[in-house]
Amino acid sequence: MNCFFCGGSMEEGVTSHVVTLEKCIIIVKNVPCLKCGQCGETFFEDSVAERLEEIVSTLQTVVTEIAVVEFTRSAA
Numbered sequence: 001m002n003c004f005f006c007g008g009s010m011e012e013g014v015t016s017h018v019v020t021l022e023k024c025i026i027i028v029k030n031v032p033c034l035k036c037g038q039c040g041e042t043f044f045e046d047s048v049a050e051r052l053e054e055i056v057s058t059l060q061t062v063v064t065e066i067a068v069v070e071f072t073r074s075a076a
């Protein structure tokens, strides 16, 4: 797979996903991703992106300021 933006080669890695919401900030660490070696653009697989949405939607109901969590594949 090549980078959608620059055509560089993508490598597997992990990244931190930061979501800034109206009332809080959620940081999800160690999210598996593909990262472009050329421009640094990151991509998430569909399953990872869906899981991130779940994590964020769950946390935003309980977090008031800032939350830092580890990415997990399954629901806690």
Ligand SMILES: [Zn+2]
Pocket (backbone or CB within 6 Å): 003, 004, 005, 006, 007, 008, 036, 037, 038, 039, 040, 041
């Ligand atoms: Zn790129």
